[in-house]
Amino acid sequence: MARLNLPIADYVRMYGPHVSDAPVHGWEHKPPVEKLVKTHCCFCGMQCGIKLQVAQNQVVGFEPWEEFPFNEGRLCPKGVKRYMQTHHPDRLTKPLIRTTAGFREASWDEALDLVVAKVREIQAKLGQDAFAMMSGVSLSNEKSYLVGKFARLALKTANLDYNGRFCMVSAGAGNKKAFGIDRAANSWADLPEAELILIAGSNVSECFPTLTHYIWKARDRGARIIVVDPRVTPIGRTADLHLAVRPGTDSALNQAILHELIARGWVNEAFVRERCTGWDELAASVASCTPAWAETITGVPAEQICRAAKMWGEAKTSFLLHARGVEQHTKGVDNVLSLINLVLATGRIGRKGCGYGTITGQGNGQGGREHGHKCDQLPGNRDIENPAHRAHICQVWGITDEQLPHKGKTAVELFEDIHEGKIGGFLNICCNPMVSHPDMNYARAALERLPFLCVIDFFMSETARYADVVLPGSLHEEEEGTSTTAEGRVVRIRAAVSPPGEARTDTWILLELARRLGCADKFTYADNQEIFAELRRASAGGTADYAGITWERCEQEMGVFWPCPTEGHPGTPRLFEDQRSYHPDGKFHLHPTAYRLSAEPPDSAYPIYLTSGRSVFHYLSGTQTRRIKFLVDKAPGPLCEMHPQLAAQLGLVDRQLVTVETRRGALTVPLAVVETIRPDTVFVPYHWPEALAANQLTVRALDPVSKMPEFKVAACRVRAARPDEATQARTLFAELRLEAPAP
Amino acid sequence: MNSPFLDFYIDPQRCIGCKACEAACSECDTHRGTSMIHVDSIDPGVSPQTAATVCMHCENPTCASVCPADAIKVDEYGIVHSSLKPRCIACNNCELACPFGVPKISIGLQQMQKCDMCFDRTSAGKGPMCATVCPTGALYYGTPAELAALRPEGHAINLWRFGMQEIRTRVHVMVPMGIDVLEVDVAEIGDGDATAAPPEASAQPREFL
Numbered sequence: 001m002a003r004l005n006l007p008i009a010d011y012v013r014m015y016g017p018h019v020s021d022a023p024v025h026g027w028e029h030k031p032p033v034e035k036l037v038k039t040h041c042c043f044c045g046m047q048c049g050i051k052l053q054v055a056q057n058q059v060v061g062f063e064p065w066e067e068f069p070f071n072e073g074r075l076c077p078k079g080v081k082r083y084m085q086t087h088h089p090d091r092l093t094k095p096l097i098r099t100t101a102g103f104r105e106a107s108w109d110e111a112l113d114l115v116v117a118k119v120r121e122i123q124a125k126l127g128q129d130a131f132a133m134m135s136g137v138s139l140s141n142e143k144s145y146l147v148g149k150f151a152r153l154a155l156k157t158a159n160l161d162y163n164g165r166f167c168m169v170s171a172g173a174g175n176k177k178a179f180g181i182d183r184a185a186n187s188w189a190d191l192p193e194a195e196l197i198l199i200a201g202s203n204v205s206e207c208f209p210t211l212t213h214y215i216w217k218a219r220d221r222g223a224r225i226i227v228v229d230p231r232v233t234p235i236g237r238t239a240d241l242h243l244a245v246r247p248g249t250d251s252a253l254n255q256a257i258l259h260e261l262i263a264r265g266w267v268n269e270a271f272v273r274e275r276c277t278g279w280d281e282l283a284a285s286v287a288s289c290t291p292a293w294a295e296t297i298t299g300v301p302a303e304q305i306c307r308a309a310k311m312w313g314e315a316k317t318s319f320l321l322h323a324r325g326v327e328q329h330t331k332g333v334d335n336v337l338s339l340i341n342l343v344l345a346t347g348r349i350g351r352k353g354c355g356y357g358t359i360t361g362q363g364n365g366q367g368g369r370e371h372g373h374k375c376d377q378l379p380g381n382r383d384i385e386n387p388a389h390r391a392h393i394c395q396v397w398g399i400t401d402e403q404l405p406h407k408g409k410t411a412v413e414l415f416e417d418i419h420e421g422k423i424g425g426f427l428n429i430c431c432n433p434m435v436s437h438p439d440m441n442y443a444r445a446a447l448e449r450l451p452f453l454c455v456i457d458f459f460m461s462e463t464a465r466y467a468d469v470v471l472p473g474s475l476h477e478e479e480e481g482t483s484t485t486a487e488g489r490v491v492r493i494r495a496a497v498s499p500p501g502e503a504r505t506d507t508w509i510l511l512e513l514a515r516r517l518g519c520a521d522k523f524t525y526a527d528n529q530e531i532f533a534e535l536r537r538a539s540a541g542g543t544a545d546y547a548g549i550t551w552e553r554c555e556q557e558m559g560v561f562w563p564c565p566t567e568g569h570p571g572t573p574r575l576f577e578d579q580r581s582y583h584p585d586g587k588f589h590l591h592p593t594a595y596r597l598s599a600e601p602p603d604s605a606y607p608i609y610l611t612s613g614r615s616v617f618h619y620l621s622g623t624q625t626r627r628i629k630f631l632v633d634k635a636p637g638p639l640c641e642m643h644p645q646l647a648a649q650l651g652l653v654d655r656q657l658v659t660v661e662t663r664r665g666a667l668t669v670p671l672a673v674v675e676t677i678r679p680d681t682v683f684v685p686y687h688w689p690e691a692l693a694a695n696q697l698t699v700r701a702l703d704p705v706s707k708m709p710e711f712k713v714a715a716c717r718v719r720a721a722r723p724d725e726a727t728q729a730r731t732l733f734a735e736l737r738l739e740a741p742a743p
Numbered sequence: 744m745n746s747p748f749l750d751f752y753i754d755p756q757r758c759i760g761c762k763a764c765e766a767a768c769s770e771c772d773t774h775r776g777t778s779m780i781h782v783d784s785i786d787p788g789v790s791p792q793t794a795a796t797v798c799m800h801c802e803n804p805t806c807a808s809v810c811p812a813d814a815i816k817v818d819e820y821g822i823v824h825s826s827l828k829p830r831c832i833a834c835n836n837c838e839l840a841c842p843f844g845v846p847k848i849s850i851g852l853q854q855m856q857k858c859d860m861c862f863d864r865t866s867a868g869k870g871p872m873c874a875t876v877c878p879t880g881a882l883y884y885g886t887p888a889e890l891a892a893l894r895p896e897g898h899a900i901n902l903w904r905f906g907m908q909e910i911r912t913r914v915h916v917m918v919p920m921g922i923d924v925l926e927v928d929v930a931e932i933g934d935g936d937a938t939a940a941p942p943e944a945s946a947q948p949r950e951f952l
Contacts, residue, residue, distance in 0.1 A: 022776065027775040027776030028775075030775065061770060064870075064872075064875045064876055066875065071878075073870075073875045074763075074875075074877065074878045074879075075763055075767070075876040075878065076761050076763050076878055077761055077762050077765070079876075080763055080766040080767045080770065080876060081766050205759035205760075205761070206759070206761070209759060209761045209763065209878040209879070212757075212878055213878055213879055213880060216879055216880055217893075220893060220895065220896065220897075221895075222896075232791060233791065234759040234760055234791045234793075235759070237790060237791050237792060616759075616760070616761045616762075617762075630765075634762060644788075653949065654788065655951055656949045656950065656951060657950040657951060657952060670951070670952055672788075673788055674788050674789075675788060675789050676789075676790065720949060720950070721950045722950075723948075723950060725950075726950030726951075729952065730952055
């Protein structure tokens with residue numbers, strides 16, 4: 001039983017999050033900089049180039065890296081202040097083992113041997129798959145690949161999944177269905193070449209601030225912008241057309257736009273007939289999807305839908321971007337396909353200024369989802385159930401087919417299996433479900449009944465508090481490797497410093513566990529570059545082909561775009577230039593996307609749409625950014641955005657504490673009355689844990705194809721907070737600003 | 744003229760409110776830990792529009808005109824500097840008089856500190872921290888020709904009128920075509936109605952953080 005032994009406030013006092021305001025040497029005394037390490041930001045999928053200033057094996061500041069072509073020195077506030085995480089007083093520097101009084105420090109031998117003993121004990125009792133692993137794609141390509149191999153060969157479990165399941169996996173599934181490949185179709189260099197940019201469900205300026213530059217560049221050249229979002233985000237403010245869509249109705253909107261494209265003759269007939277499959281079925285499927293029909297579903301006036309269709313239909317060049325806003329639904333894959341249908345119907349792909357792409361959220365959201373991190377996947381974005389794919393990987397890994405597990409469970413299903421007692425042990429790295437799991441109280445209950453949990457992390461994440469063993473791992477700036485940006489560019493990540501105290505690199509920890517599990521012979525890497533060399537061989541011939549990419553090329557060429565099958569190959573910034581997809585038939589596959597309701601639309605008891613999202617000042621579950629004072633000052637905690645009309649109707653005022661309730665939980669936060677949101681919808685950012693988690697409210701319903709949870713739609717009600725709720729909220733909000741004790 | 748300094752442009756239309764400029768300003772080696780730039784919400788609750796303000800480096804700086812200690816100097820390149828420490832009496836005149844709200848008195852240092860266009864960086868040929876990191880080009884440092892090439896529709900001006908006071912600044916601001924001077928009304932004292940009744944008390948008690 002892994003219930004917390006102490007009140008949460010005690011863990012916060014001991015392990016943080018504390019907010020820290022100063023570099024490791026303080027503001028007054030900066031030692032002379034010994035070297036500038038050209039690497040990348042550890043946060044979002046843009047992976048901006050940055051130079052870290054290093055002195056005495058410590059990161060002491062940063063300098064913009066103006067030569068790196070994507071961002072040319074530009075950064076967001078998280079990137080600027082990121083260096084303050086490296087030597088943060090909350091860093092874990094010793095292995096920890098759970099006691100009745102919290103944790104005690106342990107030696108590496110004791111901690112690792114305990115993990116290995118538990119793996120053996122649980123697997124002997126409940127079977128191989130009863131020990132599961134959950135990982136994340138803030139890890140480098142090398143670590144992601146290693147995790148995939150480690151879980152299958154060292155843990156010998158089928159049950160490995162990753163936090164992309166909570167991020168963009170619907171986009172990957174949609175891309176594979178339509179294109180036979182999971183990557184943005186173009187580099188961002190095509191954005192400024194487009195005369196129309198359609199942004200669906202992406203708060204670009206807050207989640208990918210540096211990508212905004214490319215959209216402004218397009219605008220400087222006269223491009224027009226359509227933004228589809230229930231809120232007027234900073235990018236939505238400037239849109240030529242903002243479609244304030246009702247949450248969960250994107251596919252209906254897109255069906256109506258397609259209906260109009262067909263009705264007005266704006267379809268590229270030659271392209272859909274010669275280069276696509278499924279056009280007739282698709283066209284028939286939207287015959288009755290008129291703008292008037294869509295207006296009743298989406299809340300977007302028919303006239304605006306017609307205007308969007310006209311802009312899209314008449315454009316000569318265009319770029320369609322989407323992100324979590326359309327993907328995190330029980331019909332996320334359909335939403336994505338309905339957008340791809342618009343791109344393919346007009347045939348604007350594979351050419352200069354004609355682009356499409358999901359904007360991957362996590363640092364290595366692209367590379368991390370390609371090399372065997374997912375429960376159904378092998379390196380090179382291969383299918384774990386495909387005999388030919390299995391054979392290739394078996395040969396690279398030197399194993400027989402019987403030794404390679406088959407498809408495992410997806411993230412939320414793993415937690416369901418914990419509840420059912422099928423999973424008894426869990427190894428968690430780079431993931432913080434106590435913030436990010438939908439219906440978070442369900443995830444907590446799972447952790448509380450889980451017999452054994454081991455967490456590898458650099459800070460005591462809210463999930464790590466529930467662990468039996470916590471192993472202190474490494475940050476992005478503490479290991480050599482590569483990462484793949486959202487545009488498919490493989491870039492070089494440099495180790496600026498070594499992990500502090502007795503913390504070890506994540507790679508060392510995984511290799512050491514593998515050795516103790518008796519698999520040393522399968523993990524004989526002298527360094528991370530050898531892991532990458534094996535990744536190249538393993539990916540060769542797959543769609544995500546890295547065979548021709550070397551660390552040296554990544555450095556010299558400032559990144560190489562995959563697929564890159566040979567060392568002489570220049571890489572592939574733009575896919576589909578031959579107008580062929582990666583399906584065996586070479587065609588682009590169109591799919592009808594019949595509209596259906598979200599899992600939990602509002603009703604009389606819970607009459608308001610709840611949607612969740614992000615702030616520019618925090619990254620994912622906030623384990624890193626909630627510790628940096630500049631960022632915490634700007635966005636200290638969650639809030640609830642509400643339109644003044646709804647606020648007046650409910651008798652609520654700006655900044656008042658309100659309680660947002662769904663069928664699964666309640667959250668007390670300050671109200672932000674803003675005109676920039678639909679009157680039937682409220683918005684809560686999700687970066688905070690436990691009693692401040694927006695995910696206490698979200699619904700644990702999954703897309704049938706991608707198994708992605710529906711973070712973007714739930715039914716809620718909102719009322720004034722009771723005095724006892726307000727008192728608790730004040731305590732929790734005060735805790736968010738707890739300063740680190742002086743060293 | 745061999746000025747090592749280029750021109751500085753602010754385009755509020757491009758600002759996304761991310762405050763990377765503010766974060767980066769405090770990383771400048773001459774005033775570590777203190778930001779000299781501020782980002783305002785223009786119409787909170789109504790629009791996400793924000794705008795960053797750096798020192799505008801006026802030709803005839805109001806801050807210097809009102810300084811009783813003659814502590815604020817403009818150099819040969821038009822950069823207005825923080826007050827001279829030996830002269831500054833931290834009287835606050837500059838802080839109160841600046842029409843852009845830029846200078847700030849540091850109580851600890853007993854000195855006025857403000858944006859000096861990253862003098863340590865720009866005098867060495869680098870860009871200022873804020874404009875280098877700005878992810879959207881809302882802050883831009885370069886030559887007029889470079890700007891014109893990047894933003895053919897852009898229109899930069901540097902003439903302001905605050906009531907009766909006309910000010911020409913070294914820093915430019917991007918405005919729609921057809922505008923050559925930015926007129927800013929100065930509120931008359933006594934405009935507000937202090938006798939207006941307070942908003943009606945709510946029937947239910949409200950809780951705040």
